[in-house]
Amino acid sequence: MKSNSTLLILSCFFLCSIGAFSQDISSTVTGGEYKFNENNTQCLTDEQRKEVLNDIRSNISLLRSQNRLIHNETQKRAPTILLSWPVKMKDGAPYNEVWAISNYVDQNPEYPNKVLDYNCGTRTYDTKAGYNHMGVDIYTWPFSWKMMDNDEAEIVAAAPGQIIDIGRNQSDRSCVSNSNLWNAVYIQHADGSVALYGHMKKGSPTSKNVGDTVERGEYLGIVGSSGNSTGPHLHFEVYSEIKWNGVGQDVLIDPYAGECNSMNNDSWWEEQKPYVNPNINAVLTHSAPPVFPDCPGQENTFEKNVFEPGERVHLAVYLRDQLAGSKINLKVLRPNGTLYTNWDFDLTSSYRSSYWYWIIDMPSLSGEWTWRATYQGQVVDHKFTVGTLSVKDTEFDAISIHPNPFNDVVYIQSNSFVKKASVVDILGKTMMIKTNGAETIKEINLKSLSKGLYFLRLEGVNKEQKTIKLIKE
Structure with missing residues (x-):
């Protein structure tokens, strides 16, 4: 008959071998805020915007003379011309979502540092030279340069329309304000409104030409950093009217409905997204913490999904619109679906984008493990393997x-x-x-x-x- 001590040793050996004893990894956290366009670089200079709008006017006149213009100039703005979201994650990309918003349209014409967005907040910018931000800046997160190089964040048509102008060949790794024009596609809708999609990756804009039509959701290009830009993002700028004959003033609109939108009362979105829109953009595993080099170097992500027993794993979450006072629940599940470890992480600050890492030394239980994050009702899983399947x-x-x-x-x-x-x-x-x-x-x-x-x-x-x-x- 075995002694009690022998049974205890055998029991401990069995339980440890299947990873029954979880590690307390909650205190290993590192991470923080990721800031995009801290210096508030102006997306288009006044001279560049004037050139863009004049090119649009010229092409509208040309298409009209060729009887190819789809816009009926007697038609007023139709409430049916509504916008869908213009950024789409490439199929198969290893994320849950790929975008966040840094800036909205500035509703306050005064400057500097006198900003007002549609929601009466300050999520926009102006400059000392008198520029008030004129679009929505949608940046990619996480790993913007990697996403650009791998074509993982696509720009798609927010509404059906006709290509009025297109630019393809500008450098796409800009980090500062410069004299370069961006790569872009400009689309006029049936009601005469025009959408500008700027900062695209070089060579990525659609192969269609001026005068061709596009459908809602159709591929237009890849989010890049061409022109005046400090990193990959889409500058989305909308006009309810562009004066093709130069008489009168072009009418910029802010597509968001809000108490402080002085440009238009109604939302131009099919489904307007919340002003603060918390989201889990990615749940990933790494062999080491990712490195974010100086612009425009591609991030070294150290992504890894297959580990050996005992190997150190960095468990990572990447958030959009992190809310102060909220918490994220984190779990590691064994291959059979049972809980290995579970903890809550308190988020004490509000960030437009953030990243957090925890370290775990993998137990000697081979199979497919699950790294799970739950935030604001959203559950995202990432699968990784220990040993060889x-x-x-x-x-x-x-x-x-x-x-x-x-x-x-x-x-x-x-x-x-x-x-x-x-x-x-x-x-x-x-x-x-x-x-x-x-x-x-x-x-x-x-x-x-x-x-x-x-x-x-x-x-x-x-x-x-x-x-x-x-x-x-």
């Missing part, structure tokens, strides 16, 4: 589902046998379980679910597992 595990990890977001039915694409599927809501409640006997599961009817975020957990015949985030529209 078996061939069967690797094949199972390649499973994909479509459509996502979905309405009623989700289809499973896999070369592996899917034995069981379960759907769990964000509170961990199991909403449904499906098994299919001797046949693999190929589709799941989720018509009965309410709209929202869910997790689809799939299981194979050899206990392989995969969890996929689902969104029901």
